[in-house]
Amino acid sequence: MFKIRSLVTALALAGSISVAFAWETLPTVAPAPEDNPTTAEKVELGKMLYHDPRLSSTGTVACASCHNTMLGGEDNRPNSMGVNGQTGGRSAPTVWNAAFNTVQFWDGRAATLEAQAAGPVTNPIEMGMKSWDDVVARLKTIEGYQVAFEQAFGKDAITQDNATKAIAAYERTLITPNSAFDKYVGGEKSALTAQQVKGMELVEELGCVSCHSGPALNGAGMFQRFPIHSNAFFAAKYHFKDDKGLAEVSKNPADEHLWKVPTLRNIALTAPYFHNGAAKTLEEAVTVMAKMQLDKDLSKEQVADIVAFLNSLTGEFPKQAMPTLPATPGKTFN
Amino acid sequence: MFKIRSLVTALALAGSISVAFAWETLPTVAPAPEDNPTTAEKVELGKMLYHDPRLSSTGTVACASCHNTMLGGEDNRPNSMGVNGQTGGRSAPTVWNAAFNTVQFWDGRAATLEAQAAGPVTNPIEMGMKSWDDVVARLKTIEGYQVAFEQAFGKDAITQDNATKAIAAYERTLITPNSAFDKYVGGEKSALTAQQVKGMELVEELGCVSCHSGPALNGAGMFQRFPIHSNAFFAAKYHFKDDKGLAEVSKNPADEHLWKVPTLRNIALTAPYFHNGAAKTLEEAVTVMAKMQLDKDLSKEQVADIVAFLNSLTGEFPKQAMPTLPATPGKTFN
Known part of the structure; x- marks a missing residue:
């Protein structure tokens, strides 16, 4: 071009x-930290996790719900709507090109995309999970994630650290x-x-x-x-x-x-x-x-x-394949 | 195969x-009604509308929120969560193969996919729009939808009838x-x-x-x-x-x-x-x-x-491209 x-x-x-x-x-390429080099397997897993509402307590809110990659990377709302219709005081920043921030969140309290990804999941008004241990336990029950984590990180790799690394690796591909x-x-x-x-x-x-x-x-x-x-x-x-x-x-x-x-x-x-x-x-x-x-x-x-x-600062949005999220046979959320 | x-x-x-x-x-192909033959342009528009949370009052709930095409076509919840965290009394039916139902909704109150698609958008506990007139007015402000409706239906085509026809045309492609x-x-x-x-x-x-x-x-x-x-x-x-x-x-x-x-x-x-x-x-x-x-x-x-x-009844889920939703410059939802 x-x-x-x-x-x-x-x-x-x-x-x-x-x-x-x-x-x-x-x-067109974002730098990755030394301890989390970008690989296709991590990006694919990260894309699944990023779009998976099962990372929230109610099964209704994914990262993508407020940071929508089908739109401008956020939700066009003054504040976002988390689990059970709760709202906070800040507006969701765009995920597009977040790889080029050197601090994350509006207040810059996270130094990396990896650290940022951990936050909303356990925020009670955002995704509402009680703890990352609960997230990890839930992911471990999903066979497809066992496979995807193994492909990205090796055996028995479902951990908070790897989940946030995968999400960050995916986010590094969101460049316009x-x-x-x-x-x-x-x-x-x-x-x-x-x-x-x-x-x-x-x-x-x-x-x-x-x-x-x-x-x-x-x-x-x-x-x-x-x-x-x-x-x-x-x-x-x-x-x-x-x-x-x-x-x-x-x-x-x-x-x-x-x-x-x-x-x-x-x-x-x-x-x-x-x-x-x-x-x-x-x-x-x-x-x-x-x-x-x-x-x-x-x-x-x-x-x-x-x-x-x-x-004139609106860029070209990469075409993405929609992820197929691994099924949870017999699992319910409420 | x-x-x-x-x-x-x-x-x-x-x-x-x-x-x-x-x-x-x-x-592998679902029959379409005489007044809504399936075309690639309608399917593409329908896919956009189906995944667009701006079809809800809060800008947070899309058709796909409860009938998730990245999962089994629903949300793995006993009841779904609509705008502002509201829940109803029924469990979301899967959208996969809904084209092969000859009545829609649990109570069969809609005879077609087209009729079904109109319902949740203005249901106060689901997508919460006051009226389809409001939906149409909102869609008309989005330039990308003006183009997509024209490609699918011709000039000045943003109407409830065409929006639900496009959504139904997309749903007819959701076959496993x-x-x-x-x-x-x-x-x-x-x-x-x-x-x-x-x-x-x-x-x-x-x-x-x-x-x-x-x-x-x-x-x-x-x-x-x-x-x-x-x-x-x-x-x-x-x-x-x-x-x-x-x-x-x-x-x-x-x-x-x-x-x-x-x-x-x-x-x-x-x-x-x-x-x-x-x-x-x-x-x-x-x-x-x-x-x-x-x-x-x-x-x-x-x-x-x-x-x-x-x-053994779990089928093959078609690979889908993620839609890029047309932007709403300057538009906010709250």
Whole structure:
């Protein structure tokens, strides 16, 4: 489709960019940690586990329920619905390109995809399993999983560690390259409209890229305070400060309202926005971010240009085969 | 894989069958009604709609949530979980081979797959949409559906009628042929174990096949009273009579406790059993059916033989491509 050129070349081609910010195309392969090299068998097992509602107490909620790989990798809800219709306070981040986050969860409390995958399964309002021991015990009763774990990890391999490794290995394949933006950065100048190029320049000039940098436009693991600036109107409307972010976990006042910088990739598909899903549209999100983070009031035209640019970040979604989940003869959930 | 032979040939090969019951293999193509011929475009659209949680009020429940095509076509629960964690009184029937039912729902209140598909979407405890007008209005906002409906049905085609036709067309492709049973009936005598053949003979001799007949072993649209016989112990344990079946809809006392005969295809995968999901295992279900319907007490060995036979009814599940659902830019659900 296109060749990733050097950044220098890309910037030279995108001649209208006035500041030498290093826009990067999305890699088509995600790096795997040394202790969990990606293999086809792990990916296949991980795909099964990821889509299996039997990883929840009620048998109704899979990872894919809230992080839907048939959609933009999440559920288009301000907060997700876990077992028994329960909802929490945060909006599900997209799983697409999560492999390019170096911290996971909105508050960045997990360092790896493997660590992240362990969390929701035993969260009482998400998948509601009492413990990973219960998950492992349930998986062990399913003959097809005995086979799939053995193929991926060897004999007697059904453990929490291997289940989360398999899920993470699958998630590393969920990459959406070849967006219009990537093509443009790769040298295909006609890939963006004039308005999108204007939006791209604005994003750079305004300083959005001081956080949203790197190939996934997520600061590659950066944390940032949100909101930085105060605004009584927005405070009353969006309640951003109700959730203390990283400090909820660390209990360190210095971490209050610190959040992982989220990816901008496919952001047109993942409304509503922010950690609490309080902004319904991209226009709203862009306006709020400029005001709360950069203390800037954007014109309607500027907002429209930036939104046009953000729409160019929607990538190509890989075709996937639907997994056939191993049956549980005689097993019931209630 | 195998050739469907004439029933006479099949029975001759299965020489040990003493009664001339016409066991039938499962067709690999389901007949479509005259006003909804199956086309690739309808099947593709139907697959998208079937897996799309945006057909529910909360954006969390798709047809596939309770009738899971990655599993045995249902959810292995006594009752399903609809929007906001609500549950009803009946167990989700499998969607696999539903094309071979001539009535749909446990109480047979829908005559076609098309009519069935309309029901759960606006059921307040299932998918919870206020009306099909609301569903149509929502689908019309999604550009990808505008395209997919046009490809399947022509211009300006987003209607309830077409949505349910597309879902039904997709469901007609959900067929699981080539079970061990089918191979055996088709002439491959080694496809069943000696115990499974014994179970098959028992099913015939006991009279199970007086209802569970036809290629889907569902009586091809037959209704039957359940339970027929009374048993105080089972009545106290299973509460089968709390639900009046067809009479709940028809309000006709003659229809009390009348139910559609469910398919036995893939029954090993669809625990728990009966309209209220009250029996957790196949052994339990077989024991109860013999007692309540045929007034027969089976020995443990007989139950085991029949269960072995029922396990031979698990077919081959077709490989499916995972649909990519058209995005809803800026759309949120809550």
